[in-house]
Amino acid sequence: MESTGVAVAFWLLSALTVGGALLVLLSRNLLHALVFLVVAFLGTAGLFLTLSADFIAVAQILIYAGAIAVLIVFAIMLTPLASRDNANSLYAVPGILLGLAVAALVAFAALDGGWPELAGEALAERGFSSTVAAIGELLLGRYVLAFEVASVLLLFALVGAIVLVREEPPAGDGEGREP
Amino acid sequence: MSFDLAPTLGHYLVVSGLVFGLGSAVALSKRNAIAVLMGVELMLNGVNLALIAFSRFGAAFADDAAALSGHAFVVFVLTVAAAEAAVALALAVLVYRRRETVDLDRISSMRW
Numbered sequence: 001m002e003s004t005g006v007a008v009a010f011w012l013l014s015a016l017t018v019g020g021a022l023l024v025l026l027s028r029n030l031l032h033a034l035v036f037l038v039v040a041f042l043g044t045a046g047l048f049l050t051l052s053a054d055f056i057a058v059a060q061i062l063i064y065a066g067a068i069a070v071l072i073v074f075a076i077m078l079t080p081l082a083s084r085d086n087a088n089s090l091y092a093v094p095g096i097l098l099g100l101a102v103a104a105l106v107a108f109a110a111l112d113g114g115w116p117e118l119a120g121e122a123l124a125e126r127g128f129s130s131t132v133a134a135i136g137e138l139l140l141g142r143y144v145l146a147f148e149v150a151s152v153l154l155l156f157a158l159v160g161a162i163v164l165v166r167e168e169p170p171a172g173d174g175e176g177r178e179p
Numbered sequence: 180m181s182f183d184l185a186p187t188l189g190h191y192l193v194v195s196g197l198v199f200g201l202g203s204a205v206a207l208s209k210r211n212a213i214a215v216l217m218g219v220e221l222m223l224n225g226v227n228l229a230l231i232a233f234s235r236f237g238a239a240f241a242d243d244a245a246a247l248s249g250h251a252f253v254v255f256v257l258t259v260a261a262a263e264a265a266v267a268l269a270l271a272v273l274v275y276r277r278r279e280t281v282d283l284d285r286i287s288s289m290r291w
Contacts, residue, residue, distance in 0.1 A: 103200025
């Protein structure tokens with residue numbers, strides 16, 4: 001972290017991320033909230049880049065800002081009669097208080113933790129030049145079992161989602177069971 | 180500013196905690212089921228940021244491959260997030276088809 005550019009990028013991107021997350025909470029329209037959610041995702045991807053996590057940053061943009069955002073748009077469009085306002089529920093006040101308490105607790109632990117942390121020279125030495133090859137070796141080496149389980153999980157989730165939203169065929173039509 | 184402007188592990192963890200806390204506030208306080216799912220995705224994002232920050236700054240790793248385990252964990256979190264989003268949105272569409280609402284204050288019974 002020798003350059004001031006990284007510091008400037010960190011402060012701008014964290015402002016973008018936290019501001020996007022805050023506007024998801026505050027915006028009155030569900031589609032506007034989704035746009036701010038995508039802003040927060042892109043800010044997080046930029047923060048990953050300042051941490052020299054190039055592969056994760058690209059995956060974040062592809063999966064979160066791309067796939068999941070499109071899925072949420074589809075879900076909003078497929079529920080046309082539901083309300084579009086991003087209204088709070090009956091438990092809004094305790095929910096927001098609990099969220100703020102969690103954020104304060106994590107911030108306190110982060111600043112007071114005394115983590116074994118790299119700085120200066122050692123930090124510059126750690127800087128990963130390219131993470132893709134090393135992540136690939138880890139995923140197909142040390143974590144190959146988790147990798148295979150994740151692939152089965154994805155398959156089951158996609159099949160399950162299709163089965164859940166499948167239209168029921170009309171009774172006695174084409175099944176051959178009804179006389 | 181009295182403190183050093185160069186980001187350290189603590190800075191990244193504070194941002195991660197803020198994103199996680201705001202995500203949990205969204206997930207707990209919104210009425211629309213799809214908005215609740217958006218809050219859950221924000222929480223997962225905060226966790227990912229903490230994992231990557233520890234992977235970059237942590238001094239307890241033996242070598243670079245051990246440090247990159249944090250990146251492998253984030254890959255799995257991304258996978259689980261995508262699966263969870265697909266199933267949760269399918270459930271929201273299914274509930275909407277039966278009840279014509281995704282308002283969680285009105286979908287409070289376990290069965291109907």
